[in-house]
Amino acid sequence: MLNFTMSLPTEVYFGQDMIADLKDHIKKFKGTRVLLAYGGGSIKKNGVYDKIVTLLNENGIFFKELAGIKPNPRISSVREGVKIIRENRLDFILAAGGGSVIDACKGMAAGAGYEGDPWDFYLHKAKLQAEPLPIGVILTLAATGSETNWGSVVSDDETERKLPFRHESLRPKFAVLDPVYTYSVPAYHTAAGIVDIMAHVFEQYFSPTKSTYLSDRLAEAVMKAVIHYAPVVMEQPDNYEARANILWAGTLALNQILTYGKVTDWATHMIEHEVSAIYDISHGAGLAVLFPSWMKFVLNDDTLPKFLEFSKNVWNIDPESGNDFELAMETIQRTSDFFKSLNMPSTLSEFNIDDSRLDEMAEKAVAFGDLGSFAKLGKDNVLEILRMSL
Amino acid sequence: MLNFTMSLPTEVYFGQDMIADLKDHIKKFKGTRVLLAYGGGSIKKNGVYDKIVTLLNENGIFFKELAGIKPNPRISSVREGVKIIRENRLDFILAAGGGSVIDACKGMAAGAGYEGDPWDFYLHKAKLQAEPLPIGVILTLAATGSETNWGSVVSDDETERKLPFRHESLRPKFAVLDPVYTYSVPAYHTAAGIVDIMAHVFEQYFSPTKSTYLSDRLAEAVMKAVIHYAPVVMEQPDNYEARANILWAGTLALNQILTYGKVTDWATHMIEHEVSAIYDISHGAGLAVLFPSWMKFVLNDDTLPKFLEFSKNVWNIDPESGNDFELAMETIQRTSDFFKSLNMPSTLSEFNIDDSRLDEMAEKAVAFGDLGSFAKLGKDNVLEILRMSL
Numbered sequence: 001m002l003n004f005t006m007s008l009p010t011e012v013y014f015g016q017d018m019i020a021d022l023k024d025h026i027k028k029f030k031g032t033r034v035l036l037a038y039g040g041g042s043i044k045k046n047g048v049y050d051k052i053v054t055l056l057n058e059n060g061i062f063f064k065e066l067a068g069i070k071p072n073p074r075i076s077s078v079r080e081g082v083k084i085i086r087e088n089r090l091d092f093i094l095a096a097g098g099g100s101v102i103d104a105c106k107g108m109a110a111g112a113g114y115e116g117d118p119w120d121f122y123l124h125k126a127k128l129q130a131e132p133l134p135i136g137v138i139l140t141l142a143a144t145g146s147e148t149n150w151g152s153v154v155s156d157d158e159t160e161r162k163l164p165f166r167h168e169s170l171r172p173k174f175a176v177l178d179p180v181y182t183y184s185v186p187a188y189h190t191a192a193g194i195v196d197i198m199a200h201v202f203e204q205y206f207s208p209t210k211s212t213y214l215s216d217r218l219a220e221a222v223m224k225a226v227i228h229y230a231p232v233v234m235e236q237p238d239n240y241e242a243r244a245n246i247l248w249a250g251t252l253a254l255n256q257i258l259t260y261g262k263v264t265d266w267a268t269h270m271i272e273h274e275v276s277a278i279y280d281i282s283h284g285a286g287l288a289v290l291f292p293s294w295m296k297f298v299l300n301d302d303t304l305p306k307f308l309e310f311s312k313n314v315w316n317i318d319p320e321s322g323n324d325f326e327l328a329m330e331t332i333q334r335t336s337d338f339f340k341s342l343n344m345p346s347t348l349s350e351f352n353i354d355d356s357r358l359d360e361m362a363e364k365a366v367a368f369g370d371l372g373s374f375a376k377l378g379k380d381n382v383l384e385i386l387r388m389s390l
Numbered sequence: 391m392l393n394f395t396m397s398l399p400t401e402v403y404f405g406q407d408m409i410a411d412l413k414d415h416i417k418k419f420k421g422t423r424v425l426l427a428y429g430g431g432s433i434k435k436n437g438v439y440d441k442i443v444t445l446l447n448e449n450g451i452f453f454k455e456l457a458g459i460k461p462n463p464r465i466s467s468v469r470e471g472v473k474i475i476r477e478n479r480l481d482f483i484l485a486a487g488g489g490s491v492i493d494a495c496k497g498m499a500a501g502a503g504y505e506g507d508p509w510d511f512y513l514h515k516a517k518l519q520a521e522p523l524p525i526g527v528i529l530t531l532a533a534t535g536s537e538t539n540w541g542s543v544v545s546d547d548e549t550e551r552k553l554p555f556r557h558e559s560l561r562p563k564f565a566v567l568d569p570v571y572t573y574s575v576p577a578y579h580t581a582a583g584i585v586d587i588m589a590h591v592f593e594q595y596f597s598p599t600k601s602t603y604l605s606d607r608l609a610e611a612v613m614k615a616v617i618h619y620a621p622v623v624m625e626q627p628d629n630y631e632a633r634a635n636i637l638w639a640g641t642l643a644l645n646q647i648l649t650y651g652k653v654t655d656w657a658t659h660m661i662e663h664e665v666s667a668i669y670d671i672s673h674g675a676g677l678a679v680l681f682p683s684w685m686k687f688v689l690n691d692d693t694l695p696k697f698l699e700f701s702k703n704v705w706n707i708d709p710e711s712g713n714d715f716e717l718a719m720e721t722i723q724r725t726s727d728f729f730k731s732l733n734m735p736s737t738l739s740e741f742n743i744d745d746s747r748l749d750e751m752a753e754k755a756v757a758f759g760d761l762g763s764f765a766k767l768g769k770d771n772v773l774e775i776l777r778m779s780l
Contacts, residue, residue: 003405015393
């Protein structure tokens with residue numbers, strides 16, 4: 001186990017109707033003038049928008065709205081949010097949506113106190129100096145874990161870049177997680193969210209750090225829960241138990257509990273970012289294609305033991321049913337089949353992506369250096385993984 | 391899953407030499423005049439005391455000491471600490487030790503701003519009104535989880551009572567967890583700590599709440615890690631990996647991560663408190679005797695499914711190796727054998743406890759009402775469990 005610091009300041013209000021105390025939460029974190037940010041309008045259909053607006057109005061909390069934040073959120077939305085914040089002297093951001101809305105809000109929170117372009121943070125051109133604006137979250141999708149973590153991923157259409165920006169102070173102050181709000185998420189996005197959760201665990205589970213037995217068992221617990229409840233939410237979108245467990249899994253998968261004490265990988269995420277930066281595909285769907293390819297690519301004598309743990313502890317594959325490499329390959333196949341069972345794609349071709357821009361994606365993926373830690377990936381390795389995914 | 395609020399404000403600095411930044415942590419939480427509280431002097435033998443004192447002196451941090459806090463910490467120590475705090479106008483408490491030292495410090499933290507006797511909090515006679523003094527922890531024993539949680543258990547010799555007091559604001563501000571500091575813990579206390587960790591998980595795992603699949607798998611992950619590393623730390627007290635995993639397990643076992651979404655039990659802890667209040671036995675050793683008795687007592691048709699999960703997922707007992715009740719009893723036996731393998735006692739007689747005061751203990755255990763939730767226990771049930779444990 002490596003040394004680490006645990007700091008999990010985000011307060012989570014989990015469960016049905018936990019939104020009721022929204023005003024107290026906003027006031028606790030000194031919010032008086034609120035930016036209410038959301039996406040394409042699903043919160044207007046499922047009643048969440050009306051609930052929020054009623055609660056804000058009833059309690060006399062001033063707010064301005066920013067609607068229309070897209071999946072793979074754009075830096076243009078971040079800039080627009082910063083503009084509204086400044087023009088209206090807002091002091092609190094309420095993100096109502098999934099990871100894309102939250103990630104965009106983190107960019108606004110940082111950008112509000114920065115004179116330059118908020119995209120600078122993502123380009124490593126600027127470092128966060130001022131305390132970002134406080135963020136509260138009303139979560140509507142189990143997926144990214146952004147509701148309690150330190151990361152933001154934003155895209156720029158002009159340069160076709162999709163870049164992460166991480167800072168401890170970007171963690172939301174609170175997050176309301178009501179499983180009922182995820183009932184109306186369409187099957188495709190529910191499935192993409194499930195893949196994203198699994199992928200987050202993979203990025204931490206497949207680690208070069210030895211001696212993290214406890215952390216590995218915790219990661220397996222999260223994966224087992226996701227695999228257990230995934231078919232249930234796909235068949236019964238309004239099954240509270242299943243939605244609640246998946247929602248909680250999404251938070252635990254990336255609040256850092258599974259990271260403590262180990263080096264993590266994140267190569268596959270970085271590769272996927274380059275794919276969705278150009279083709280604007282759903283992040284989770286891209287991961288469903290790329291992760292099995294990554295697993296096949298990195299499987300070798302050194303990495304084999306981890307795949308065998310994954311095989312036995314998560315997929316319950318009988319260790320006597322084949323030789324070690326057969327077991328590992330069976331495990332990768334089971335992972336891929338699981339994603340397919342959720343109607344997720346298994347090839348980039350399904351998105352009409354051909355080989356014309358693979359080289360460009362591989363180049364951009366390693367722009368800040370080689371990727372990964374479980375296996376180190378240079379440009380040629382990334383290119384091979386992309387080719388295997390076509 | 392039940393509704394819950396997650397709030398885990400304690401910062402954990404985990405790993406070798408993480409004490410180095412002690413002054414920064416104390417200053418971050420506004421400490422300027424410190425009470426350094428510790429136990430029987432083990433920190434003087436293993437060098438931790440010298441390190442702390444050097445760091446405080448080098449950084450010009452004023453401090454006063456309170457030594458000699460005993461296992462099953464006494465309210466008299468709490469009163470003494472409050473006196474020193476007031477006389478010296480101290481504003482921060484640094485607890486260097488295990489759960490007993492930390493628990494006593496929580497009593498002092500609450501008592502410092504209360505005009506009456508701090509024992510009132512434990513007797514439910516007073517409620518915490520003022521913000522308690524901030525607490526920092528240098529942990530030296532993997533056991534109670536008190537380093538990040540909200541609970542304090544203190545004993546009164548005069549009335550032979552041992553009572554819990556819980557408040558969210560009692561969570562320490564930070565905790566330094568250095569596995570090396572636990573190398574010198576004697577085998578008996580290492581073992582008692584391991585039993586305490588397992589017992590904490592049991593109290594949360596054996597819950598009447600259904601539909602907590604994720605939480606149950608997380609609890610099993612912690613138990614598996616403890617069972618995996620327990621024989622290692624017993625044979626190799628200076629095995630970093632094993633000490634680190636056990637230490638981290640102790641924190642996760644009772645920082646509330648395993649509690650979220652469920653009703654918990656805590657009957658066995660309450661019974662043990664009455665035993666150690668009179669006989670001053672080690673808490674973990676008492677739990678090693680009482681928990682198998684509790685398990686046997688509560689096993690019935692309704693509770694059977696949980697025991698079968700425990701059997702299969704934690705003890706890897708082949709579900710085909712017997713009928714369901716046989717499997718459950720085998721599971722309880724394995725639990726008891728595990729404790730015995732750590733040289734923990736399996737009967738109260740080993741402490742020279744006879745049946746003369748069982749009735750009194752049972753009476754006091756239910757003084758605030760029936761115990762438990764997985765099974766509800768009245769006085770007669772408690773008495774029966776105590777008799778089974780003789």
